[in-house]
Amino acid sequence: EPEVTQTPSHQVTQMGQEVILRCVPISNHLYFYWYRQILGQKVEFLVSFYNNEISEKSEIFDDQFSVERPDGSNFTLKIRSTKLEDSAMYFCASSERGFGDGYTFGSGTRLTVV
Amino acid sequence: KQEVTQIPAALSVPEGENLVLNCSFTDSAIYNLQWFRQDPGKGLTSLLLIQSSQREQTSGRLNASLDKSSGRSTLYIAASQPGDSATYLCAVHGSGNTGKLIFGQGTTLQVKP
Numbered sequence: 530e531p532e533v534t535q536t537p538s539h540q541v542t543q544m545g546q547e548v549i550l551r552c553v554p555i556s557n558h559l560y561f562y563w564y565r566q567i568l569g570q571k572v573e574f575l576v577s578f579y580n581n582e583i584s585e586k587s588e589i590f591d592d593q594f595s596v597e598r599p600d601g602s603n604f605t606l607k608i609r610s611t612k613l614e615d616s617a618m619y620f621c622a623s624s625e626r627g628f629g630d631g632y633t634f635g636s637g638t639r640l641t642v643v
Numbered sequence: 644k645q646e647v648t649q650i651p652a653a654l655s656v657p658e659g660e661n662l663v664l665n666c667s668f669t670d671s672a673i674y675n676l677q678w679f680r681q682d683p684g685k686g687l688t689s690l691l692l693i694q695s696s697q698r699e700q701t702s703g704r705l706n707a708s709l710d711k712s713s714g715r716s717t718l719y720i721a722a723s724q725p726g727d728s729a730t731y732l733c734a735v736h737g738s739g740n741t742g743k744l745i746f747g748q749g750t751t752l753q754v755k756p
Contacts, residue, residue: 535686560742562742562743564744570748571746571748571749572687572732572734572744572746573746574744574745577742579742584742585742585743587743618684620686624742627742628674628736628742629674629675629694629736631677631689631692632677632744633689634679634687635686636685636686637685637686639684
């Protein structure tokens with residue numbers, strides 16, 4: 530069964546450093562998403578991406594966050610200057626048609642900011 | 644603003660028992676509802692997707708129902724097994740021009756041998 534692949538599985542970074550989380554969505558999917566889950570809290574939406582642009586973002590997704598699809602297969606989330614409160618599990622998801630379609634999630638990247 | 648609530652927060656049952664997990668949402672205008680399983684420290688595995696026009700979906704020992712007008716969904720697990728131990732999340736895909744899922748906080752299930 531097709532999978533969404535995320536790398537790395539765990540990343541530790543110093544506060545203030547930049548991190549890039551990587552995702553390879555399912556090949557025929559057109560809609561891409563990032564979600565995060567702070568330990569013990571709900572999974573929360575960050576951003577959706579379609580046709581090479583952001584289609585929606587949450588209040589969490591401020592100027593320190595950015596997303597990019599640098600080639601035909603990768604989808605990245607960049608955090609420019611990490612803060613302690615950015616520590617969370619970050620999930621990438623993709624969907625073939627968006628509305629009305631189920632989402633396939635990756636296994637996540639655990640980001641720890643120290 | 645859509646809010647999703649899951650009850651109970653935790654559940655412990657003996658192996659073989661049938662059980663029901665509950666999910667409620669405040670805005671009935673949804674495209675669909677999806678149930679996920681999350682193992683500790685792991686990703687989200689999709690279990691069932693119910694479109695707003697459907698009443699239920701089944702996959703093996705799992706059955707999910709949807710009552711959109713009352714803002715409720717249930718996940719029924721038949722003949723529970725220790726391998727079913729995990730956190731179960733429900734998420735609604737709202738209508739309107741939004742692609743995001745709104746998640747509940749999950750029900751953590753422990754099935755004892």
